[in-house]
Amino acid sequence: MARAAKTDAAPRERLMKAAELFYTEGIRAVGINRVLEEARAPIMSLYRIYGSKEGLVEAFLADKDKRVRAMFEREVELIADTPRERVLAMFDVLGQLVSGADYRGCAFINAAVEMADPDHPFVGIAVAHKEFVREAFSRYLTEAGLRETESLATQLLMLVDGVFVSAQMHSDHADTALKGRMAAEVLLNAAFEAQPN
Incomplete structure (x- = not known):
């Protein structure tokens, strides 16, 4: 064997x-x-x-999911010291990703759009990957002291996805990620200001 x-x-x-x-x-x-x-x-x-081809695609997406998760976790920890900084560091790492010469969009968004069937196994992998990102935001927000994290974590994930798509359509990828980071900071500050003491 x-x-x-x-x-x-x-x-x-x-x-x-x-x-x-x-x-x-x-x-x-x-x-x-x-x-x-x-x-x-x-x-x-x-x-x-x-x-089959489908089996290879599924294995490829699962492997890509594993590699991207590890890369985000590793890089965010390297560049940020506090949970609040880690929220924004997600966008710094995203900026590195979308600025790569081989960038062709988010593999998971691409697969979900191409399959156009929410029940397709490839879409399931894509949804699980996005849930990982949302949970990472939620964890960092909780660690930063925010009591209600779910809504903001979802909004931050939507910003991430917006950066992925915008960077695919426009040439200034780094600027797109920077603008996403700036929008995330506005949302983050507003959430902490609105939180009762």
Whole structure:
């Protein structure tokens, strides 16, 4: 069994790397033959490891979710010392993400829009990812001393999604993220000012 796992490692990694095409060009636009050509892998490897194109897309989105979560948690902790600063640092990290040369929008928003079916498994992964972001905001707000966090956490998530989409449509990605951060700071200050002592 260990030998089989070792044999599958190379095609598994090549297929996952080729699956980035689903992000850069679209899930429906990229056919399985294109993925196999990019991965230099036979179709039987795809079927054996992932079962189908849909299985590969699902594995790709789950892996992307895991990597993006880890990146946000790591980077926010590096640049912010207090919970309140961490709320705004989410937008600083977002600025780094949308300014990347390979930025093609939010993979999760893209998948949800492309599938156009709230019950599709890919959309479920996207929704779970967005829930992670909302929960991170809620946690930081609670740690900062805000008693009612749910509404503001949802508003901040909406700002994040707005930055993702705006940065996809406009060329000044860093400025888009900065404006999102400024709007988040206004919301944050207003919430603390409105909180009874």
